[in-house]
Amino acid sequence: MHEHSHQLRCVGCGAVIQPATVEKDFRCIACSELLEVEYPSWSAAGESLPGPRRMPNPGALRWLWQERLQSRLPIDQSGVWRFRELLPILQDPEQAVTLREGNTPLYRLLQTAEELGFEQLYAKHQGMNPTGSFKDTGMTAALSQARERGFQWVACASTGNTSAAMAAYAARARMNSLVLLPEGKISWSKLSQAIDHGAVTCQLKTDFDGCVRVLAEVVRRAPVYLLNSVNPYRLEGQKTPALEIAEEFDWQVPDHVIVPGGNLGNSSALGKGFLEMMHLGLSTKVPKITVVQAEGANPLYLSLLNCDGREIQPVEANTRATAIRIGNPASWRKAARVIRQTGGYCEQVSEAEIALAKAEIGQEGIGCEPASAVTLAGLKRLVRQGKIDRSESVVLLLTGHTLKDSEYTIDFHRDKLLTREESAGLERELSERRRATLSLEASSDAVLRVLEAAIQA
Ligand code: F0G
Numbered sequence: 001m002h003e004h005s006h007q008l009r010c011v012g013c014g015a016v017i018q019p020a021t022v023e024k025d026f027r028c029i030a031c032s033e034l035l036e037v038e039y040p041s042w043s044a045a046g047e048s049l050p051g052p053r054r055m056p057n058p059g060a061l062r063w064l065w066q067e068r069l070q071s072r073l074p075i076d077q078s079g080v081w082r083f084r085e086l087l088p089i090l091q092d093p094e095q096a097v098t099l100r101e102g103n104t105p106l107y108r109l110l111q112t113a114e115e116l117g118f119e120q121l122y123a124k125h126q127g128m129n130p131t132g133s134f135k136d137t138g139m140t141a142a143l144s145q146a147r148e149r150g151f152q153w154v155a156c157a158s159t160g161n162t163s164a165a166m167a168a169y170a171a172r173a174r175m176n177s178l179v180l181l182p183e184g185k186i187s188w189s190k191l192s193q194a195i196d197h198g199a200v201t202c203q204l205k206t207d208f209d210g211c212v213r214v215l216a217e218v219v220r221r222a223p224v225y226l227l228n229s230v231n232p233y234r235l236e237g238q239k240t241p242a243l244e245i246a247e248e249f250d251w252q253v254p255d256h257v258i259v260p261g262g263n264l265g266n267s268s269a270l271g272k273g274f275l276e277m278m279h280l281g282l283s284t285k286v287p288k289i290t291v292v293q294a295e296g297a298n299p300l301y302l303s304l305l306n307c308d309g310r311e312i313q314p315v316e317a318n319t320r321a322t323a324i325r326i327g328n329p330a331s332w333r334k335a336a337r338v339i340r341q342t343g344g345y346c347e348q349v350s351e352a353e354i355a356l357a358k359a360e361i362g363q364e365g366i367g368c369e370p371a372s373a374v375t376l377a378g379l380k381r382l383v384r385q386g387k388i389d390r391s392e393s394v395v396l397l398l399t400g401h402t403l404k405d406s407e408y409t410i411d412f413h414r415d416k417l418l419t420r421e422e423s424a425g426l427e428r429e430l431s432e433r434r435r436a437t438l439s440l441e442a443s444s445d446a447v448l449r450v451l452e453a454a455i456q457a
Contacts (some may be wrong), residue, residue, distance in 0.1 A: 005088040008035040008232060009045060011333055024219050026230045034331060036272070037089060037232045044279045056085055058281045062251065065243075069103075079103035080137050080240045086276060087236040089145060096144040097173040101136035102240055104128045106248045106395070111364050112376065116383060120393035122254070123361070124245055127368055127401035131193060134238065134266060134399045135165035141237030142227055143169040151225040152176055155218065157211035158228075159262065159323045160190025161400055166227050167197035178224060180204055180211040186322055187369075187405040207317065209328045229265025230330045238266055242273025245395055246283050253283045255392035258375040260399055261291035261300055261346070262324035264335035270397070271338025287395070288344040291335055292378030294319035294354060294371075300332050301348040309336030320408060320417065321354055323371035323400060345387055349377035352426045355412050359433035362409070367402030413437070 008017040012033025026035055038045050041054045065083055068076035075081035075093055079102015084093045106124050113121035126134030143166065146154050154170050155178040156162045163179040170177035179194045183203035194201045204211050212228065219226045229235065246253050253274065259267045267289060274286040293301050297317035303309050309332075317327035329335070339346055349357075357380070358373035375396035382388040402409065411417040413434050423430055440446040 005041070006037050006039050009038050010035055011337070024226060025216060026226060026232060034230055034334065035232050036334070037087075037236050039088065042280065043276070056280060061085055061280075061282065062247075065247070074098050074100065077103075078140060079244060080140050080237045083240050083243050086243070086273075086280075087141060087240070089141065089233055089236055090148055092148075095148065096140060097147060097169050098140050099130035099136060099168065099172060101129050101140050101237075102244065104241065104244065106245065107364075107366055109361075109364055109366070109396070112360055115360075116380065117390045118394065119391065120254070121379075122393075122395045123364075123366060123368075123398050124241060124257075124395050125366065125368070125398045126241060127372065127398055127404070129165075131161075131164045131168045132401035132404050133161035133165060133369075134241070134397075135161045136169075137240055138229065138234035138236075138238040138265070138269070139165040139169045139227070142231045142233040143173060143175070145233045146225040146227070147173050147175060149225070151223070153178060153222070153224040154227050155215060155224040156180070156227045157208060157215040158186075158190075159208050159325060160186035161323055161404070162228065163199065163201070164190050164193035164197075167194040167199035167201075170199070171197040176200070178202070178218070180215050180218075182207045182211055182325075185325060187407060189404050189406065208326050209314065209317070212328075212330070228330070229263055229269075235265055235269035235272060235331075235334075238269035239273030239276070241397070242270045243277065243282075246274070246277055249393075251283050253277075253285060254287050254395045256290060256344070256388055256394045257287045257397060258290045258292060258378055258394065259397045260321075260324055260371050260374045261293045261335065262297070262326045262329065262371065264291070264300060264329040264331040266397075266399065267291045268331045268334035268338055271335075271342060275338075275341060286342045289338050289342045290344040290378065290382065291339060291346045292374040293346070293348050294321050294324055294374060295348045295350050297321075297325050297327060298348040299327060299329060300335060301346050303332065304336065304339070304346045309333075309340065319354075320351055321370035321374065322405070323369060324374070345382060347378040347381050349374050349381060351422045352418055352424075352430065353377035353380070355417055356426055356429055356433060358409075359412060359430075361398070362402060363433065366398070368398040369400035369402060369404040370408050372396075372398040372400050 010028035078098040129136035177199040296319040314328035357376035
Protein backbone atom coordinates (compact mmCIF):
# COMPACT_ATOMS: atom_id res chain seq x y z
CA MET A 1 0.00 0.00 0.00
CA HIS A 2 1.16 3.54 -0.67
CA GLU A 3 1.59 6.38 1.79
CA HIS A 4 -1.15 8.35 0.03
CA SER A 5 -3.69 5.50 0.24
CA HIS A 6 -5.01 7.31 3.30
CA GLN A 7 -5.21 10.79 4.75
CA LEU A 8 -6.47 12.33 7.96
CA ARG A 9 -9.43 14.67 8.26
CA CYS A 10 -10.33 16.90 11.20
CA VAL A 11 -13.79 16.08 12.57
CA GLY A 12 -14.17 19.74 13.67
CA CYS A 13 -13.17 21.97 10.74
CA GLY A 14 -12.77 19.35 7.99
CA ALA A 15 -9.10 20.20 7.30
CA VAL A 16 -7.17 17.46 5.47
CA ILE A 17 -3.80 16.47 6.94
CA GLN A 18 -1.21 14.24 5.32
CA PRO A 19 -0.08 11.39 7.61
CA ALA A 20 3.60 12.39 7.52
CA THR A 21 2.84 15.84 8.92
CA VAL A 22 0.42 14.89 11.70
CA GLU A 23 1.03 16.43 15.15
CA LYS A 24 2.18 14.15 17.98
CA ASP A 25 -1.09 14.67 19.86
CA PHE A 26 -3.15 13.73 16.78
CA ARG A 27 -5.13 16.96 16.94
CA CYS A 28 -5.86 19.50 14.24
CA ILE A 29 -3.44 22.45 14.42
CA ALA A 30 -6.21 24.83 13.35
CA CYS A 31 -9.01 23.86 15.78
CA SER A 32 -7.55 21.19 18.16
CA GLU A 33 -10.27 18.68 17.29
CA LEU A 34 -9.58 14.98 16.67
CA LEU A 35 -8.75 13.49 13.28
CA GLU A 36 -10.08 10.47 11.47
CA VAL A 37 -8.59 8.30 8.76
CA GLU A 38 -10.15 8.43 5.31
CA TYR A 39 -9.31 6.75 2.04
CA PRO A 40 -9.55 9.13 -0.93
CA SER A 41 -10.13 6.32 -3.41
CA TRP A 42 -13.27 5.03 -1.69
CA SER A 43 -14.33 6.91 1.51
CA ALA A 44 -17.59 8.86 1.26
CA ALA A 45 -15.67 12.09 1.87
CA GLY A 46 -13.34 11.27 -1.05
CA GLU A 47 -16.11 11.87 -3.60
CA SER A 48 -15.26 15.56 -3.73
CA LEU A 49 -11.52 14.95 -4.11
CA PRO A 50 -9.57 14.86 -7.38
CA GLY A 51 -7.97 11.59 -8.48
CA PRO A 52 -9.20 8.13 -9.47
CA ARG A 53 -11.88 6.33 -7.42
CA ARG A 54 -11.36 2.61 -7.01
CA MET A 55 -14.35 1.39 -5.05
CA PRO A 56 -13.62 -2.17 -3.88
CA ASN A 57 -16.00 -4.84 -5.16
CA PRO A 58 -18.16 -6.07 -2.24
CA GLY A 59 -18.61 -9.62 -3.55
CA ALA A 60 -14.89 -10.05 -4.18
CA LEU A 61 -14.05 -8.70 -0.70
CA ARG A 62 -16.47 -11.04 1.06
CA TRP A 63 -14.97 -14.00 -0.79
CA LEU A 64 -11.38 -12.94 -0.08
CA TRP A 65 -12.01 -12.39 3.65
CA GLN A 66 -13.61 -15.83 3.95
CA GLU A 67 -10.72 -17.45 2.03
CA ARG A 68 -8.19 -15.96 4.46
CA LEU A 69 -9.71 -17.95 7.30
CA GLN A 70 -7.93 -21.00 5.81
CA SER A 71 -4.55 -19.28 5.49
CA ARG A 72 -1.46 -19.86 7.66
CA LEU A 73 -0.12 -16.34 7.19
CA PRO A 74 -0.15 -14.44 10.53
CA ILE A 75 -1.81 -11.37 9.00
CA ASP A 76 -4.54 -13.52 7.45
CA GLN A 77 -5.12 -15.21 10.81
CA SER A 78 -5.61 -11.80 12.44
CA GLY A 79 -9.25 -10.76 12.57
CA VAL A 80 -8.06 -7.21 11.94
CA TRP A 81 -5.66 -7.66 9.00
CA ARG A 82 -7.94 -10.23 7.39
CA PHE A 83 -9.95 -7.13 6.44
CA ARG A 84 -6.89 -5.10 5.43
CA GLU A 85 -8.48 -3.73 2.22
CA LEU A 86 -10.62 -1.52 4.48
CA LEU A 87 -7.68 -0.30 6.56
CA PRO A 88 -4.80 0.29 4.12
CA ILE A 89 -2.78 2.29 6.64
CA LEU A 90 0.53 0.41 6.46
CA GLN A 91 3.15 0.53 3.67
CA ASP A 92 3.65 -3.21 4.17
CA PRO A 93 0.79 -4.96 6.00
CA GLU A 94 2.85 -8.15 6.20
CA GLN A 95 4.98 -6.31 8.78
CA ALA A 96 1.97 -5.74 11.06
CA VAL A 97 2.56 -6.60 14.72
CA THR A 98 -0.13 -9.18 15.43
CA LEU A 99 -1.06 -11.55 18.25
CA ARG A 100 -3.89 -13.03 16.09
CA GLU A 101 -6.41 -10.61 17.56
CA GLY A 102 -10.04 -10.43 16.46
CA ASN A 103 -12.14 -13.28 15.03
CA THR A 104 -13.93 -13.23 18.37
CA PRO A 105 -17.06 -15.29 19.06
CA LEU A 106 -20.63 -14.06 18.67
CA TYR A 107 -22.60 -15.92 21.36
CA ARG A 108 -26.36 -16.28 21.57
CA LEU A 109 -27.55 -15.21 25.02
CA LEU A 110 -30.20 -17.87 25.55
CA GLN A 111 -31.23 -17.47 29.21
CA THR A 112 -31.22 -13.69 29.12
CA ALA A 113 -33.13 -13.65 25.83
CA GLU A 114 -35.77 -15.90 27.35
CA GLU A 115 -36.06 -13.76 30.48
CA LEU A 116 -36.38 -10.53 28.49
CA GLY A 117 -38.56 -12.01 25.75
CA PHE A 118 -36.09 -11.60 22.88
CA GLU A 119 -35.71 -13.97 19.95
CA GLN A 120 -32.36 -12.70 18.81
CA LEU A 121 -30.01 -11.50 21.52
CA TYR A 122 -26.25 -11.91 21.06
CA ALA A 123 -22.98 -11.00 22.73
CA LYS A 124 -19.96 -10.21 20.60
CA HIS A 125 -17.19 -11.06 23.04
CA GLN A 126 -14.20 -8.81 22.49
CA GLY A 127 -12.84 -10.03 25.82
CA MET A 128 -11.76 -13.14 23.90
CA ASN A 129 -8.87 -11.23 22.37
CA PRO A 130 -5.23 -12.11 23.22
CA THR A 131 -4.88 -9.71 26.18
CA GLY A 132 -8.54 -10.08 27.19
CA SER A 133 -10.06 -6.88 25.81
CA PHE A 134 -11.19 -5.15 22.61
CA LYS A 135 -8.11 -2.90 22.80
CA ASP A 136 -6.03 -5.50 20.94
CA THR A 137 -7.80 -4.83 17.65
CA GLY A 138 -6.88 -1.15 17.83
CA MET A 139 -3.41 -1.77 19.20
CA THR A 140 -2.28 -3.98 16.31
CA ALA A 141 -3.17 -1.16 13.90
CA ALA A 142 -1.70 1.83 15.76
CA LEU A 143 1.38 0.12 17.13
CA SER A 144 2.22 -1.20 13.66
CA GLN A 145 2.01 2.43 12.45
CA ALA A 146 4.35 3.50 15.26
CA ARG A 147 6.90 0.87 14.26
CA GLU A 148 6.64 1.73 10.57
CA ARG A 149 7.29 5.38 11.48
CA GLY A 150 10.47 4.40 13.31
CA PHE A 151 9.38 5.06 16.91
CA GLN A 152 11.02 3.07 19.69
CA TRP A 153 8.78 4.21 22.53
CA VAL A 154 5.01 4.13 22.76
CA ALA A 155 2.88 5.51 25.60
CA CYS A 156 -0.66 5.65 26.90
CA ALA A 157 -2.76 6.78 29.84
CA SER A 158 -5.18 4.03 30.76
CA THR A 159 -7.84 2.62 33.02
CA GLY A 160 -6.00 -0.66 32.51
CA ASN A 161 -6.95 -2.44 29.32
CA THR A 162 -5.21 -0.14 26.87
CA SER A 163 -2.03 -0.44 28.92
CA ALA A 164 -2.24 -4.24 28.97
CA ALA A 165 -2.69 -4.35 25.20
CA MET A 166 -0.03 -1.75 24.48
CA ALA A 167 2.54 -3.45 26.71
CA ALA A 168 1.94 -6.81 25.02
CA TYR A 169 2.10 -5.53 21.43
CA ALA A 170 5.14 -3.36 22.19
CA ALA A 171 6.90 -6.39 23.65
CA ARG A 172 6.09 -8.43 20.52
CA ALA A 173 7.53 -5.64 18.38
CA ARG A 174 10.59 -5.33 20.65
CA MET A 175 9.64 -1.74 21.38
CA ASN A 176 9.46 0.04 24.73
CA SER A 177 6.30 1.24 26.39
CA LEU A 178 5.36 3.80 29.03
CA VAL A 179 2.09 3.44 30.95
CA LEU A 180 0.37 6.06 33.12
CA LEU A 181 -2.33 4.68 35.41
CA PRO A 182 -4.57 6.29 38.06
CA GLU A 183 -3.21 4.92 41.34
CA GLY A 184 -5.59 2.59 43.17
CA LYS A 185 -8.28 2.93 40.50
CA ILE A 186 -7.55 0.00 38.21
CA SER A 187 -7.79 -3.74 38.72
CA TRP A 188 -4.74 -5.76 39.74
CA SER A 189 -5.11 -8.08 36.76
CA LYS A 190 -4.67 -5.23 34.30
CA LEU A 191 -1.77 -3.74 36.23
CA SER A 192 -0.11 -7.17 36.32
CA GLN A 193 -0.34 -7.49 32.53
CA ALA A 194 1.46 -4.18 31.92
CA ILE A 195 4.26 -5.16 34.30
CA ASP A 196 4.49 -8.70 32.99
CA HIS A 197 4.98 -7.44 29.42
CA GLY A 198 7.75 -5.09 30.52
CA ALA A 199 6.12 -1.66 30.35
CA VAL A 200 7.55 1.20 32.40
CA THR A 201 4.46 1.45 34.61
CA CYS A 202 3.75 4.64 36.56
CA GLN A 203 0.83 4.93 38.94
CA LEU A 204 -0.06 8.61 39.31
CA LYS A 205 -1.91 10.16 42.22
CA THR A 206 -4.79 11.29 40.07
CA ASP A 207 -7.66 9.88 38.00
CA PHE A 208 -7.68 8.76 34.33
CA ASP A 209 -8.40 12.29 33.12
CA GLY A 210 -5.39 13.54 35.13
CA CYS A 211 -3.20 10.85 33.55
CA VAL A 212 -4.30 12.00 30.09
CA ARG A 213 -3.25 15.58 30.94
CA VAL A 214 0.19 14.50 32.18
CA LEU A 215 0.73 12.26 29.18
CA ALA A 216 -0.05 15.10 26.77
CA GLU A 217 2.92 17.01 28.23
CA VAL A 218 5.18 13.96 28.19
CA VAL A 219 4.39 13.35 24.52
CA ARG A 220 5.22 16.98 23.69
CA ARG A 221 8.55 16.75 25.47
CA ALA A 222 9.81 13.26 24.63
CA PRO A 223 10.13 11.09 21.49
CA VAL A 224 7.21 8.81 22.35
CA TYR A 225 4.28 7.80 20.15
CA LEU A 226 0.83 8.32 21.66
CA LEU A 227 -1.38 5.21 21.68
CA ASN A 228 -4.56 6.47 23.38
CA SER A 229 -7.70 6.34 21.26
CA VAL A 230 -7.19 9.94 20.11
CA ASN A 231 -4.77 8.15 17.78
CA PRO A 232 -7.04 7.64 14.75
CA TYR A 233 -5.23 4.45 13.68
CA ARG A 234 -6.49 2.74 16.84
CA LEU A 235 -10.04 3.25 15.62
CA GLU A 236 -9.24 1.71 12.22
CA GLY A 237 -8.42 -1.56 14.00
CA GLN A 238 -11.38 -1.22 16.36
CA LYS A 239 -13.83 -0.89 13.47
CA THR A 240 -13.20 -4.51 12.38
CA PRO A 241 -15.60 -6.13 14.90
CA ALA A 242 -18.32 -4.34 12.89
CA LEU A 243 -17.17 -6.31 9.84
CA GLU A 244 -17.14 -9.54 11.82
CA ILE A 245 -20.67 -8.90 13.11
CA ALA A 246 -21.93 -8.19 9.58
CA GLU A 247 -20.21 -11.33 8.29
CA GLU A 248 -21.87 -13.42 11.03
CA PHE A 249 -25.26 -11.97 10.06
CA ASP A 250 -24.63 -12.91 6.43
CA TRP A 251 -24.09 -9.18 5.68
CA GLN A 252 -27.61 -8.25 6.86
CA VAL A 253 -26.45 -6.56 10.14
CA PRO A 254 -28.53 -6.61 13.37
CA ASP A 255 -31.06 -3.90 14.30
CA HIS A 256 -29.08 -2.71 17.35
CA VAL A 257 -25.50 -2.79 18.61
CA ILE A 258 -24.99 -1.67 22.23
CA VAL A 259 -21.55 -0.52 23.37
CA PRO A 260 -20.12 0.68 26.71
CA GLY A 261 -18.94 4.29 26.66
CA GLY A 262 -15.81 5.55 28.42
CA ASN A 263 -13.37 7.62 26.39
CA LEU A 264 -15.80 6.97 23.49
CA GLY A 265 -13.28 5.71 20.94
CA ASN A 266 -14.87 2.31 20.57
CA SER A 267 -18.40 3.46 19.77
CA SER A 268 -16.89 5.86 17.23
CA ALA A 269 -14.85 3.09 15.65
CA LEU A 270 -17.75 0.65 15.33
CA GLY A 271 -19.94 3.35 13.84
CA LYS A 272 -17.24 4.13 11.28
CA GLY A 273 -17.01 0.45 10.40
CA PHE A 274 -20.76 0.02 9.87
CA LEU A 275 -21.11 3.28 7.93
CA GLU A 276 -18.18 2.42 5.64
CA MET A 277 -19.65 -1.01 4.96
CA MET A 278 -22.93 0.51 3.87
CA HIS A 279 -21.16 3.10 1.75
CA LEU A 280 -19.26 0.30 -0.03
CA GLY A 281 -22.37 -1.80 -0.61
CA LEU A 282 -21.18 -4.58 1.73
CA SER A 283 -24.40 -4.17 3.72
CA THR A 284 -27.67 -2.42 2.99
CA LYS A 285 -28.29 -0.78 6.36
CA VAL A 286 -26.53 0.23 9.58
CA PRO A 287 -27.55 -0.95 13.03
CA LYS A 288 -28.64 1.65 15.57
CA ILE A 289 -25.58 2.16 17.74
CA THR A 290 -26.32 2.83 21.39
CA VAL A 291 -23.74 3.94 23.96
CA VAL A 292 -24.26 3.10 27.64
CA GLN A 293 -22.41 4.88 30.45
CA ALA A 294 -22.27 4.37 34.21
CA GLU A 295 -24.37 6.95 36.09
CA GLY A 296 -21.23 8.13 37.87
CA ALA A 297 -19.32 8.69 34.62
CA ASN A 298 -21.99 9.95 32.25
CA PRO A 299 -20.79 13.09 30.42
CA LEU A 300 -22.04 11.98 26.98
CA TYR A 301 -25.43 11.03 28.40
CA LEU A 302 -25.74 14.50 29.96
CA SER A 303 -24.51 16.22 26.81
CA LEU A 304 -27.14 14.53 24.62
CA LEU A 305 -29.82 15.17 27.22
CA ASN A 306 -29.00 18.83 27.80
CA CYS A 307 -27.73 20.19 24.49
CA ASP A 308 -28.22 17.55 21.81
CA GLY A 309 -24.53 16.60 21.91
CA ARG A 310 -23.28 20.01 20.79
CA GLU A 311 -20.81 20.37 23.65
CA ILE A 312 -19.63 18.41 26.66
CA GLN A 313 -19.18 19.30 30.33
CA PRO A 314 -16.58 17.08 32.03
CA VAL A 315 -17.76 15.34 35.20
CA GLU A 316 -15.84 14.00 38.21
CA ALA A 317 -16.10 10.32 37.37
CA ASN A 318 -16.87 7.61 39.88
CA THR A 319 -17.94 4.03 39.22
CA ARG A 320 -16.79 0.56 40.26
CA ALA A 321 -16.69 -0.28 36.55
CA THR A 322 -13.19 1.21 36.62
CA ALA A 323 -12.57 0.70 32.89
CA ILE A 324 -15.11 3.43 32.12
CA ARG A 325 -14.35 5.74 35.03
CA ILE A 326 -13.77 8.67 32.67
CA GLY A 327 -15.14 12.18 33.14
CA ASN A 328 -13.75 14.01 30.10
CA PRO A 329 -13.99 11.67 27.10
CA ALA A 330 -11.76 12.54 24.15
CA SER A 331 -13.92 11.13 21.35
CA TRP A 332 -17.30 12.53 22.47
CA ARG A 333 -17.86 14.43 19.23
CA LYS A 334 -17.26 11.33 17.09
CA ALA A 335 -19.51 9.19 19.32
CA ALA A 336 -22.34 11.76 19.33
CA ARG A 337 -22.15 11.86 15.52
CA VAL A 338 -22.35 8.05 15.28
CA ILE A 339 -25.44 7.97 17.53
CA ARG A 340 -27.04 10.67 15.38
CA GLN A 341 -26.11 9.06 12.04
CA THR A 342 -27.31 5.58 13.02
CA GLY A 343 -30.41 6.62 15.00
CA GLY A 344 -29.13 5.06 18.24
CA TYR A 345 -29.40 6.23 21.86
CA CYS A 346 -27.25 7.08 24.84
CA GLU A 347 -28.29 5.64 28.22
CA GLN A 348 -26.91 5.58 31.75
CA VAL A 349 -27.17 2.77 34.31
CA SER A 350 -26.67 2.47 38.07
CA GLU A 351 -24.02 0.52 39.98
CA ALA A 352 -26.60 -2.09 41.04
CA GLU A 353 -27.87 -2.52 37.48
CA ILE A 354 -24.29 -3.08 36.29
CA ALA A 355 -23.60 -5.65 39.01
CA LEU A 356 -26.84 -7.52 38.28
CA ALA A 357 -26.24 -7.56 34.52
CA LYS A 358 -22.68 -8.79 35.02
CA ALA A 359 -23.92 -11.68 37.19
CA GLU A 360 -26.54 -12.57 34.56
CA ILE A 361 -23.94 -12.68 31.79
CA GLY A 362 -21.72 -14.76 34.10
CA GLN A 363 -24.51 -17.26 34.64
CA GLU A 364 -24.81 -17.72 30.87
CA GLY A 365 -21.31 -19.27 31.05
CA ILE A 366 -19.86 -16.31 29.22
CA GLY A 367 -18.82 -13.71 31.77
CA CYS A 368 -17.38 -10.26 31.25
CA GLU A 369 -15.82 -7.42 33.18
CA PRO A 370 -18.10 -4.86 34.85
CA ALA A 371 -17.74 -2.17 32.16
CA SER A 372 -19.02 -4.63 29.53
CA ALA A 373 -22.14 -5.40 31.56
CA VAL A 374 -23.49 -1.86 31.15
CA THR A 375 -24.66 -3.05 27.72
CA LEU A 376 -27.18 -5.52 29.14
CA ALA A 377 -28.21 -3.10 31.89
CA GLY A 378 -28.75 -0.44 29.21
CA LEU A 379 -30.75 -2.82 27.01
CA LYS A 380 -33.18 -3.48 29.87
CA ARG A 381 -33.74 0.25 30.33
CA LEU A 382 -34.28 0.82 26.61
CA VAL A 383 -36.82 -2.00 26.45
CA ARG A 384 -38.73 -0.49 29.38
CA GLN A 385 -38.71 2.88 27.60
CA GLY A 386 -40.03 1.28 24.39
CA LYS A 387 -36.93 2.31 22.40
CA ILE A 388 -35.97 -1.28 21.60
CA ASP A 389 -38.61 -3.82 20.65
CA ARG A 390 -38.33 -7.47 21.68
CA SER A 391 -38.79 -8.56 18.06
CA GLU A 392 -35.59 -6.77 17.04
CA SER A 393 -32.11 -8.31 16.83
CA VAL A 394 -29.59 -6.96 19.34
CA VAL A 395 -25.84 -7.42 19.74
CA LEU A 396 -24.21 -6.47 23.03
CA LEU A 397 -20.55 -5.67 22.70
CA LEU A 398 -18.70 -7.25 25.62
CA THR A 399 -15.41 -5.40 25.80
CA GLY A 400 -13.43 -7.26 28.48
CA HIS A 401 -12.91 -10.76 29.88
CA THR A 402 -14.38 -11.70 33.27
CA LEU A 403 -10.87 -12.41 34.66
CA LYS A 404 -9.93 -8.77 34.12
CA ASP A 405 -11.55 -7.87 37.43
CA SER A 406 -12.02 -10.89 39.69
CA GLU A 407 -12.05 -8.71 42.84
CA TYR A 408 -15.31 -7.15 41.66
CA THR A 409 -16.89 -10.56 41.05
CA ILE A 410 -15.85 -11.93 44.43
CA ASP A 411 -17.02 -8.79 46.25
CA PHE A 412 -20.37 -9.09 44.47
CA HIS A 413 -20.94 -12.70 45.50
CA ARG A 414 -19.83 -11.98 49.10
CA ASP A 415 -22.25 -9.05 49.17
CA LYS A 416 -19.42 -6.59 49.78
CA LEU A 417 -19.78 -4.63 46.55
CA LEU A 418 -22.82 -2.41 46.88
CA THR A 419 -24.15 -0.24 49.68
CA ARG A 420 -27.73 -0.68 50.87
CA GLU A 421 -28.70 2.57 49.14
CA GLU A 422 -27.17 1.42 45.87
CA SER A 423 -29.05 -1.90 45.97
CA ALA A 424 -32.40 -0.27 46.78
CA GLY A 425 -35.17 -1.63 44.58
CA LEU A 426 -33.07 -4.52 43.22
CA GLU A 427 -32.40 -6.43 46.49
CA ARG A 428 -34.29 -9.58 45.46
CA GLU A 429 -32.78 -9.82 41.95
CA LEU A 430 -29.29 -9.24 43.30
CA SER A 431 -29.57 -11.80 46.07
CA GLU A 432 -30.92 -14.43 43.65
CA ARG A 433 -27.75 -14.06 41.59
CA ARG A 434 -25.29 -14.26 44.48
CA ARG A 435 -23.46 -17.57 44.92
CA ALA A 436 -21.77 -18.54 48.19
CA THR A 437 -18.34 -20.16 48.37
CA LEU A 438 -18.35 -22.83 51.07
CA SER A 439 -15.61 -23.97 53.44
CA LEU A 440 -16.18 -27.62 54.45
CA GLU A 441 -14.54 -30.52 56.22
CA ALA A 442 -12.68 -32.77 53.77
CA SER A 443 -15.41 -35.43 53.83
CA SER A 444 -17.81 -36.78 51.22
CA ASP A 445 -20.65 -36.57 53.77
CA ALA A 446 -20.18 -32.83 54.10
CA VAL A 447 -20.11 -32.38 50.31
CA LEU A 448 -23.13 -34.62 49.80
CA ARG A 449 -25.16 -32.63 52.32
CA VAL A 450 -24.44 -29.49 50.30
CA LEU A 451 -25.27 -31.25 47.05
CA GLU A 452 -28.58 -32.55 48.41
CA ALA A 453 -29.53 -29.09 49.60
CA ALA A 454 -28.68 -27.68 46.18
CA ILE A 455 -30.76 -30.36 44.42
CA GLN A 456 -33.72 -29.63 46.70
CA ALA A 457 -33.40 -25.90 46.00
N1 F0G B 1 -14.94 -1.47 28.23
C1 F0G B 1 -13.70 -1.74 28.68
C2 F0G B 1 -13.46 -3.08 29.24
C3 F0G B 1 -12.69 -0.75 28.60
O1 F0G B 1 -11.47 -1.04 29.04
C4 F0G B 1 -13.00 0.52 28.08
C5 F0G B 1 -11.99 1.57 28.00
C6 F0G B 1 -14.31 0.74 27.61
C7 F0G B 1 -15.24 -0.27 27.71
C8 F0G B 1 -14.72 2.01 27.02
O2 F0G B 1 -14.24 2.15 25.71
O3 F0G B 1 -13.03 4.28 26.03
O4 F0G B 1 -13.49 3.39 23.77
O5 F0G B 1 -15.34 4.28 25.17
N2 F0G B 1 -10.85 1.49 28.51
C9 F0G B 1 -9.76 2.46 28.30
C10 F0G B 1 -8.45 1.93 28.83
C11 F0G B 1 -10.07 3.85 28.54
O6 F0G B 1 -7.57 2.74 29.16
O7 F0G B 1 -8.29 0.73 28.89
P1 F0G B 1 -14.02 3.61 25.12
